[in-house]
Amino acid sequence: MKSMLKKVMALMVTLTMVFTLAACGSKTEKSDDTVSKDKPVEITYATFMVGSHVSAAAEKEVLDAFNEKYEGKIKVKVEELPSDDAYVNKMKALAAAGALPDVINGKNGLRELAIKNGQAVDIMPLVEADAEWNKYVGEGAINYSKTEDGKLYSIANQKQIVGYFYNKDMFETTGITPAKTWEEFMSNNEKLKEAGFTPLAMMTGENAWTTNLWLAAMIGTNGDEGNEFMNTNYPDSYDNDLVVNALTMVQKCLKDYTTPDAIGAIYANAANNFLQENTAMIANGPWMVPDFTDTSKAKEGLVDRVGVSLYPNDGVVAQYEIGYVLCTANKSKEEQEAALEFLKFKTGKEAQKIFLEKSGALPLTANVEISDEYKAANPLVVDLINLADEAKYGFENMDNTAHSSVIEEFSLNYPELVYGGITPEEMASKLTQAANKHKEQ
């Protein structure tokens, strides 16, 4: 009897342990569970615009507005990732598993991954069928994202016009004005340095954002050839004089005209250096404008001391964001419709207006009017829009045109370039190798 009891107890303990292991596995919800006549349709969305991100307030307002409008019908389950890098890495892992959220921001190659794994939906017929949505998205944004065979896998919610901001007081003290040519730009940097100012807020960490904006401008304003190069997606080679000459200039800037922490710095370091008036210039977009009045980030009254300019040779980064991708190819009809409503809201008139007012992101078309109150409160954004209309060269930035492996290579090799470990020619070769990595095996 005792022996039998021992056996039964041992068996029960073993089975409990085994079932505990099975219970530790993730539950896969059947998609039917998210669709019920009584419950709102649940869709998933991931965002990196949280916390201290410049667009966090705008993103929250858009999400709240959507949830309020569709209360009881659609519920958005939001996954927050703490940074751009964390977002991209998580989405790549999900893309590999075919488990991307219903709506994603397709930046840094995520759109291409969603297309490759079959989750991305061609929204061209959907855009063409909705005149109201089409009106606020506009032909420019649609044509920017359209594939060669006429399909559309992403929709932007903002136009990017990027020049650079400069400290007017520092410029006035030094006796200079925004440079018209690159020779004048380098001469201005030298004069600022002699006057005791650090000219440029740069960074080589993360995606080397502010540094690569200067690099893109140096290439993109270098005649028609340079302009074409900076408007070409995923070039196979960076081994050309355009890139080498630009890298030589950037090398000089990183060595002599920026802060000691620029090498290895992330965006927060570069932004802080400009906002705390440690540097005279920063290449960045209109989304930075709200920071100039935020005294938790910037010195008091900085907004009155900041001007905006085109790059030398009248250049401006003019592009659309990659935008949002609908990843519901394998979902139920109700989920597809719900996610589409969210995508339309996220890229529609109301969201564009919120992003303009809260984070300085420019709307896609003139159909989203910029109010006179906004113009009066944000003269810098108005200046930038007016300047962009006069630009001779419009081009894209490195993030939009280069493979993610190339952006990584910039970050790894800028320090070597600065400290003389490699030459600009060698760096250009490394970029070419990185661009062709996926072809090599």
Added chain:
Amino acid sequence: MTKNRKWIILFLTPGIILFIFVFLISIVLLVGTSFTNWSIGSSISFSGIKNYIYLFTKDKDFITSIFNTIKWIALQSTIHILIGVGLALILAKSKWYTSLVRTVFFIPNIISSAALGLLFLCIMNPQFGMVNNIITKIMGEQFVHNWFMNPDTAFFSVTMTWLPYAGLVTILVMAEMASISKEIYEAASIDGASSFQQDIYIVLPMMRNIIGTATILAATSMLQKLDIIIMTTGGGPGARTMNMPMYLYNTALVDNNYGLANAQGVILIILGLITLISVRKIYRMDKEH
């Protein structure tokens, strides 16, 4: 014995099932897919040993990452262990400062690696970092140096974020030392052995296995080091602080080349096995005292 065997099998079964489904199948898949071309969205196709040939003949950065990993294994197995064992021998004398020093020395081991990386980024910041400020005060003139990004000091700086912090080694050795009978010390004292001689000729030989275990833990931790490198240098400048886990991470998540990343994973596992076998042989861990 037959009766006991049944109970043994029964209780081992859940552990074996866990091992098979979590580890063994994963390793089999890892090895299998290392012989394929595989990236997101494309179908998997067999490519033989092309990935391995590419890694060893064309990928210079991968070779650099192997050498960096081996260097860190060597440093961690020697200097790190030396620091930990040395401190254990000192603290085992039970002075008034033993508890305090042991606790303080262990603090870096309980902070998450990512937080430690951020901490060192601030300490070694070229503009406002504590290290540069101290040197400035000592030298009497402004000292600015980018410890993590200057190619001459990048490897050294990254190594300093983990090398000296041998708290775990100290704790393990001290715990083992506590089991040494006092009579052995008394006998040695009677024979005229000094404290130093007792440590060298009696204590250390008796600690062979635990020091070997600590060496294995320290060496194999270098095969997993990723978070501190991501937080500080990202493997740069160039590939100067690139180790195998960091390179594997980039290959998988930046280049999206899973076949190649899995080939790197297989090589990493082989390196780990070589490390384990070597340490066991050096410390003669399968032999009695």
